[in-house]
Amino acid sequence: MxxxxxxxxxxxxxxxxxxxxxxxxxxxxxxxxxxxxxxxxxxxxxxxxxxxxxxxxxxxxxxxxxxxxxxxxxxxxxxxxxxxxxxxxxxxxxxxxxxxxxxxxxxxxxxxxxxxxxxxxxxxxxxxxxxxxxxxxxxxxxxxxxxxFAQARLVSLKSAPYATFADAAGTRVGVYTDALQAAAEKEIPNVEIVKYEDNAALLNALRAGQIDAYAMGQNTALQQRSDNDDLALSDPITTGxxxxxxxxxxxxxxxxxxxxxxxxxxxxxxxxxxxxxxxxxxxxxxxxxxxxxxxx
The missing domain is CATH 3.40.190.10 (Periplasmic binding protein-like II)
Structure with a gap:
């Protein structure tokens, strides 16, 4: 090799x-x-x-x-x-x-x-x-x-969870890639997008109440939920x-x-x-x- x-x-x-x-x-x-x-x-x-x-x-x-x-x-x-x-x-x-x-x-x-x-x-x-x-x-x-096929989940707090992307209609949703932004804009009616630099910034913003949820690739979202018992995940969507x-x-x-x-x-x-x-x-x-x- x-x-x-x-x-x-x-x-x-x-x-x-x-x-x-x-x-x-x-x-x-x-x-x-x-x-x-x-x-x-x-x-x-x-x-x-x-x-x-x-x-x-x-x-x-x-x-x-x-x-x-x-x-x-x-x-x-x-x-x-x-x-x-x-x-x-x-x-x-x-x-x-x-x-x-x-x-x-x-x-x-x-x-x-x-x-x-x-x-x-x-x-x-x-x-x-x-x-x-x-x-x-x-x-x-x-x-x-x-x-x-890429899939994404909406990450929210267990205290205010979203079962689907559509359930987050009219909320502030964080993203850190253009692909996730496009998915959120497509799936969430009247969404307000907030861009962040990385996963850590998204999680901090969610806990601080700056956003209501954030869109994340499925594998990363599952790992984050495993590591943080205050998080909830929506059903997955296919993004491409x-x-x-x-x-x-x-x-x-x-x-x-x-x-x-x-x-x-x-x-x-x-x-x-x-x-x-x-x-x-x-x-x-x-x-x-x-x-x-x-x-x-």
């Missing part, structure tokens, strides 16, 4: 420390789930992809290797585990796809904010960012078939399709990913990974509907 930190994060000192940590975690042993070793010595490596397209025709940044931007602190999608190895739902999906194609992965640790721009400019082949498919992003990159970003116009690579994902859906791997890494979250019906042979 090869893991390198590209000089693209804001703090160079942090980058040096993280690079050392990543390299230290690449000793002997395979991936944490027992998947094939990504060092290039995998016994499953073949001369062609899962759909018999030559690896040489995939237009990879580095021929014969899948170069992947790695987010190291975004569980459950992508992070470093206790052994300093790449782990997470999106990481395991990419490892399985690479194994089907028959190529090793070269991990490049970098912040999420630079993933899509550097796929678009030809620096990397893909990323562990399970990205919402939006019109703006489709101008920069292409996407695989879905790996999930999540897929793997790939270079614009590279139809061969997109097709190889789509073929591999169809097999992971049909043999139950996609469902198993979703249950493993999204504890307590039902598999979205939209994800099941995206694959005619989806197996649980």
């Amino acid at each position: 090869t893991i390198r930190l590209d000089a693209l994060s804001a703090a160079s000192a942090t980058a040096v420390i993280l690079a050392a940590t990543l390299l230290a975690g690449c000793g002997a042993g395979g991936s944490p789930s027992g998947a094939d070793d990504q060092s290039g010595q995998s016994s499953s490596a073949q001369s062609g992809t899962s759909n018999s397209v030559s690896i040489d025709d995939l237009g990879l940044v580095n021929p014969g290797t899948l170069t992947v931007a790695l987010a190291t602190t975004d569980p459950p999608s992508s992070y470093l585990n206790d052994n300093d190895e790449p782990d997470g739902y999106n990481v395991k999906i990419l490892e399985d796809i690479a194994a089907q194609i028959g190529i090793p992965i070269d991990w490049k640790a970098a912040e999420y904010s630079v993933h899509i721009p550097n796929i678009a400019n030809g620096t990397w082949d893909t990323a562990t960012q399970g990205a919402l498919v939006t019109e703006e992003r489709l101008k920069q990159v292409d996407f695989s078939t879905p790996v999930s 399709e999540v897929a793997i970003p790939l270079p614009k116009g590279n139809t061969a690579l997109v097709q190889a990913f789509d073929d591999a994902l169809a097999k992971l859906a049909a043999n139950g791997t996609l469902a198993e990974l979703h249950r493993t890494y999204n504890t307590g979250v039902d598999i979205p019906q939209e994800l099941k509907d995206a694959y005619p042979e989806f197996a649980e």
Whole structure:
């Protein structure tokens, strides 16, 4: 396994420390789930992809290797585990796809904010960012078939809970991303949106009475409720399709990913990974509907 930190994060000192940590975690042993070793010595490596397209025709940044931007602190999608190895739902999906194609992965640790721009400019082949498919992003990159569907919850106080987004009509609702703002504005009649910098600021504002609730991605919302017994959650809503970003116009690579994902859906791997890494979250019906042979 090869893991390198590209000089693209804001703090160079942090980058040096993280690079050392990543390299230290690449000793002997395979991936944490027992998947094939990504060092290039995998016994499953073949001369062609899962759909018999030559690896040489995939237009990879580095021929014969899948170069992947790695987010190291975004569980459950992508992070470093206790052994300093790449782990997470999106990481395991990419490892399985690479194994089907028959190529090793070269991990490049970098912040999420630079993933899509550097796929678009030809620096990397893909990323562990399970990205919402939006019109703006489709101008920069292409996407695989879905790996999930993003869901959100409305977080409120148990003393004044909201069972659904619509129940919060006419209230002040906090958000910290444009996607969550769009979801809140769509689902909550006459809502007043208040923007915050991060999760901690949202929670503080809720407890201080500055907002009546805040919109949050489902996994984070569930974790916050687990950690704070004064919080209540609404029913979930679906906020968009999540897929793997790939270079614009590279139809061969997109097709190889789509073929591999169809097999992971049909043999139950996609469902198993979703249950493993999204504890307590039902598999979205939209994800099941995206694959005619989806197996649980």
